Amino acid sequence: MTAHADTLAQTRQFAGGRRNIAGPSADTLRVWPLLILLIALFDLPLLFTLGLSLYGKNGFTLAHYAELLNTPAYLGVMASTLRVSLIATLVNALVGYPLAYWITGLDPRRRGIALACVLLPFWVSILVRTYAWIVVLGNGGLVNRLLQWGGVVDEPISFLYSEVGVTIGMTNVLLPFLVLPLYATMMRIDGRLTQAASSLGASSWTVFWRVFFPLTVPTLAASSLLVFMLSLGFYVTPAILGGGKVAMAGNLLDSLINQIPRWEMAAALAAVLLVITLAIYFAYARLGRWSRA
């Protein structure tokens, strides 16, 4: 990586050593309040619930997992969930990164306005925002009425009730989760670094890709991961804007808990989803540590 990052890594090692003398236990202790809360009120009940997936008539069994593997429909739903979440994450990153970068370069007053524009939609409940998209993009919606009035098209264009509609709805909800952290990181990058690179004759393109962008990668990775994990849990927005054609695990789990009900299958499905996502998370954490070392 860059020279700056190397220095940072060395300093960190040094700082770590310094802290070891002061007592690493003090820092470790700071993890405990949250850990205790989670273990008592989340982990244990969750293990009990997920444990249902390993419990059959005669005690321990893997039958529910075998059933899951033999049910192509459920595996298909899971694959679809991962795919839709991945698409939403990619679109978010492609739109969110330039947006955050652009905001960083604005003058303070415009920056304030732009940030307000990112924050304000948070106040509109996701359900209401989903309905707002129907008003905007539906057959009788604003966009189609404008297009028809302007003579651009004769028949309304179908934006909604497809994967496109789902992506639009999810991106709208999730974009701030990517933009705000990126903005915070970009604002913290020491301007002198990019200045120094420029003064050494590097083009602005080179400065961006060789100096600026690498410094934002940890945050870009972290917030993309956040967006991905949030996407996995979506289902009201996909159910409505996807016209029921885009399968999400949340939906299936709801019917396995509340309608059919087969809690042990729901638990098996949730456990598999948890393992897959945690594997992605570990890969991310490993990558982060590797890039720092």
Added chain:
Amino acid sequence: MREQRLVLAVIGVTALAFLMMPIVIVVPMSFSSAQALTFPPPGLSWRWYDSLFGDPDWMEAVWTSLGIAAISASSALVLGGLAAYGLDRGLQRWRSLAEANFMAPLIVPGVITAVALYFVFAWTGLLGTYLGLVIAHTILAVPLIIIMIGASLRSLDVRIEQVAWSLGASWSQAIGRVVLPTLAPSIVAAWIFAFVTSFDEIIVTSFVAGAQTTVPKKMYEDLILEITPTITAVATLLIGTTVVALGLVHLLLKRGQLPSVQTGPAAGSTHSTQ
């Protein structure tokens, strides 16, 4: 260079317009005279504001939602912030496991968490209580805090902190005077995310909230989402309040009455070169 800036500006403005689109629709609808959500509104009226302020159930739902969101976001921030710091600087051996554990509430599907929490709350008497809801929402907000604060701690230049140590600052001094101001934008963003997550949460809430009502619960019926224009009035009021609050902060900053906010590098002016 000029073209690059132009392209960037076009992307930026388009993206902002995309983000603001629902608001542009929702705010006028709150002043609509129509019974259903139609746009543009056929006529103007205050009826949805009347129905909001005139309905104690709605007012209760709004206050409950705001209160629970504020308390749970704050407690998640304190607990999660400490833990993120501890993870970054201290814990070595079980670190990945602890991190993964903190992520779990975000990954485990809502309806599974709902069932799990129902059992533990039923046994501890937290079911249907305000405290129970606060705890549930705190747990759900933890991953957002950990991931946000964790990422910004990782990109924090440790040398700044180190200087404070070498000058003999205590841990709390170094944190309070150096780390917190530097991380302020990330901390604010993390708190907002936690707040909004709580404010929009419905799946776990509908299981454990008992007779407590929150704003999303008011809209959610079995199999039916009842979107009345009252909810657009709620959204409009919150948007209005935020705009006023942001405006006030801006004015105060301009008069220099909040100098401490300026200490973070975020307020630095070295970015004009980008």
Added chain:
Amino acid sequence: MKRRDFAIGAPFVIAAATLGSGSVLAQPKVIRMVESGGKSGESIEVAYIKPFTAKTGVRVSREAPNPLGKLRAMVGSGNVSAALFELGSPSLAQAKALGLLDKLDWAAIDPLPIFPEARDDYGMGFQYFSTVMAWRADAKAPATWADFFDVDRFPGKRALPDYPHYLLQFALIGDGVSADKVFPLDVDRAFRKLETVKKSVSVWWKAGTQPPQLLKDNEVRYAISWSTRIVDEPTLRFTYDQGMYDISWLTVPKGVEPAEKALAMKLLHEVTVPENQVRATEIIKLSGNSVDLERLVGAEKFATFPTATKNKASQFRQDAEWWRINGEAVNKRWETFKLAL
């Protein structure tokens, strides 16, 4: 059948029982009820809870929503906090099979005359709702499900439920099965019929508010919808002919305190009083269980309600027991069908 799930809950139930014992001997001042919320909840409050509280002095705290999972968790946790729990008919069948319910004490309820099908050992049917075909006023009006599913003679996009238990029946009738012989469902045949229309389906809806909205926006021309959502829409048409009526039930979770259960029976009595039901019809266009409701409301005004004599006769009834047995297999089939869309 699925009792085994409860074996694992047993140690926790015992733990909970030791924590929270100490039974209440005095009459409770308030009982709790879990119901579906919204307008329906409002109608329960005004029509049934008000007279109940006036007579007994006991308040009723309502809680919504009412997923089956919540009932199961409540009974499984051993902390049965609600005296009444509203369930849809498929959920009632599931809850009975899982042993989650207490029998009602019909002698204590002492009901006024109600429809026979609203009386079950484990529940009182209190609300009738219908699933019907609906269309835009400017579309060619279908008379039967055969018309509805004929996309050549009745062109235009469709909105169908994303719930097989409110859809497959209609596909079969559309394919020529007579309404009184639709159960047991021929699942293969139903899916074959759906294959022929799936290209014309623009939305598989999840929320009851969707179909009227989609029709009004001209997003679709034909839809299957709950009747309540359609009756008051001037630009939309619908028919109860070949529609399906279904019942929502009030039940008592297993393990509720006897004193609370006794009060719940008194509340259920109020639910059978036709004068109370009239008040409910003023809030939501769903029928109560009284045979006298039509007479009290007036036949003309009642004509748009699911249990008007004419409407009830032209509809068939949902078979929840069939769904309890076959629901899971159908659901797998349903997911497969939708993944291939």
